[in-house]
Amino acid sequence: MKYLLARLLRDIGKCRYLLAFSILSAVISAVCVLLAPLVIGQAIDNMAAAHMVNFANVTRALILLALIYLSSNFFLWLLSFLSNRIAYYTVNRLRKALFDKLVVLPLGFYDQNPHGDTASRFINDVDIVSDGLLQGGMALLQGIATIVGAVLFMLYLNPGMTLVVVLSAPASFFAAHFITTKSQQLFREQAKHLGQLNGYAEEMIEGHKIVKAFSYESRALEQFEQINRRLYETGVKAQFISSLSNPSTRIVNNIAYAVIGVIGAVSAIYGHITVGDISSFLIYATIFAKPFNDMTNVLTQIQAATASAQRIFHILDLAPETPEQENAVELKKCSGYVRFQNVSFSYEPQQSLIEHFDLDIPPGSRVALVGQTGAGKTTIVNLLMRFYDVDKGAILIDGVDIRTLTRENLRGQFGMVLQETWLFNGSIRDNIAYAKPDASLEEIIQAAKDADADGFIRKLEKGYDTLITADGDSLSQGQKQLLTIARVMLANPPMLILDEATSNIDTYTEVRIQHAFARLTAGRTSFVIAHRLSTIKNADLILVMSKGHIVESGRHEQLLEKKGDYATLYYSQFAEDIA
Structure with missing residues (x-):
């Protein structure tokens, strides 16, 4: 916890000017608050008894009190305003740092962590840190100034009674620290x-159609209630235990308050202190105790803030993608010659996947990867794009190890069309131009025509300016896929990766897209992952993979003649189509 608070304080320290004015405002506000009891005590001493009231002095005291309280409240408002600025500047930087880290984290992080929990850290946890900084920051700044000032004024009035008050502070502190x-x-x-709850809710919302299709509503609700119940029980316990801090410190303070009252009364009887000084001292004792009570009141927010900060800093401390080499180069022109040289890779060290993988792909080749789920097809793509780095061996493009290239340059050599479509809130025009923001409308329209998407786009209310959501619920799955295909066609990269790119498109449209792909892949190296083997008959090379190894390779007709794994897969699909 100390490390987390110190790290947060370093972030807060970047607002040094705001922090300096906040401290100054806290000190002035505290001084004004501390002057008031002294003036009150003097006013009381000027009202010794009936017909013995110095109205002139009392009037001056009341005017002075009004000025003191006005000044105190003004600087208290200023402290609140500056604290808000500091808190929001700090969480703004935290969110930016968190987003910057999310951008550079390796793909493995997203494969291993629920997206909802990650979003919860980015939104909920940062908001909780903001609340904790706001409440705790104000209480801390004003509390320190008030405590120090109260002790000095009490020492001025009566050192003996001051000792009683000061000794009560450690007791309050230890009670609060224990809790x-x-x-x-x-x-x-x-x-x-809370992160688990957000993650589960996001899963159910995104998959609501599947949930309804499988009548999973009752089970989804049951699982949600289980997570929600754990959150409720943990939250209630945390709030209950932390809420004990304030009553515990108040008990200690009230005991000290009673002791001071007795000592003050005895001292007044013997003439060691005036009634006004006793009144002032009792007010100072209350003022001295108030910061401890205030800080225990916001203890819940501070604790929640440190817990959330721990989750945020956990991500910020994660290692980013393997840094690029200092002398990283760029391919100025790519012919598309790809070579896998003795490549070994596994997602988990104890579970091997690809071992001693060798493959030469001449420029302009259309390579199809087939095999059962888990055979390693998508892994090959992940390695090509450097979403993961090989454990051993090397992947070469035009004779250059891809690890010596900048990632931007490497990934710019490929265009990817995945089975899962990704769109964002914006116009259809912006979604197609995502890979080439400076593209003209004519280029965008031509790419849409090549992808056979221009027809349905023009039928929409605003054509290419039609706004769509990230889910694209207003479009069919096939239409969304056509937009992603048009996006790649607009980018016009030297190499292509098609991962089940036409699996969500009807047969008629698929035939037209295959013709478009044929035009697009002409002269370009392309990697096609396909389950429907009828779509890869014209591939230059078909690789049949099993457990990370190539078990068969060749053209469609050659592999059928071998009557091996490929033939078995192909005829099983053909039999299903006939049936």
Whole structure:
């Protein structure tokens, strides 16, 4: 917890000017608050008894009190305003740092972490840190100034009674510290369960059609209630234990308050202190205790903030993608010659996948990868794009190890069309131009025509300016896929990766897209992952993969003649089509 707070304070320290003015405002506000009891005590001493009131002095005291309280409230408002600025600047930087880190994290992070939990850290946890900084920051700044000032004024009035008040502070601190230690773990669990709840809710919302199709509503609700119940139980425990801090410190303070009252009364009887000074001292004792109570009041927000900060810093501390070499180069012109040289790779060290993989692909070849699920087809694509780095061996493009290229340059050599479409909130025109933002409307329209998407786009209300959502619910799955194909056609890369690119398109449209792909892939090296083997009959090379190894290779007719794994796969699909 100390490390987290220190790290947050370093971030806050970047607002040094705002922080300086905040401290100044806190000090002035505290001084004004501390002057008031002294003036009140003097006013009381000027009202010794009936018919013995110095109205002139009392009037001056009341005017002075009004000015003091006006000044105190003004600087308190200024402290609140500046604290808000500091808190929002800090969380703004946190969000930016978090987003910057999410951009450079390797693909493995997204494969291993629920997207909803990641979004929860980015949104909910940062908001919780903001609340904690706002509440805790104000209480801390004003509290320190008030405590120091109160002690000085009490020493001026009566050192003996000051000792009683000061000795009560450690008792309050240890009571609060004991409770804080107990509740901190619960707040960490609460943040964890909140992330799980967000992740599960996102899964169910994104897959609502599948949920309804399988009548999974009741089971989904049951699982949601289980996670929600764990969040509720953890939250209640955390809030209950942390709420004990304030009553515990108040008990200690009230005992000290009673002791001071007795000592003050006895001192007044013997003439060691005036009634006005006793009144002032009791007010100072209350002012001295108030910051401790205020800080225990915001203890819940501070604890929740540190728990959320821990989740945020966990991501910020993750290692990014393997850094590019200092002397990384760029391919100025790519012919598309690809070579896998003794490549070995596994996602988990204890579970091997690809071992000693060798493959030469001449420029302009159309290579099809087939095989059962888990055979390693998508892994080959991930390695080509450097979403993952090989464990051993090397992948060469035009004789250059891809690890010596900049990632931007490497990935710019490929155009990818995946089975899962990705669109964003914006116009259809912007979605197609994602890979080439400076493309003209004529280029975008031509790419859409090549992808056979121009027809349905023009039928929409606003054509290419039609706004769509990230889910693209207003479009069919096939139409969304056509847009992603048009996006790649507009980019016009030297090499292509097609991962089940036409699996969600009807047979008639698929035939037209295959013709478009034939035009697009002409003279370009392309990698096609396909389950429908009828779509890859014209491939220059078909690789049949099993457990990370190539078990068969050749053209369509050659592989059928071998009557091996490919023939078995092909005729099983043909038999299903006939049936």
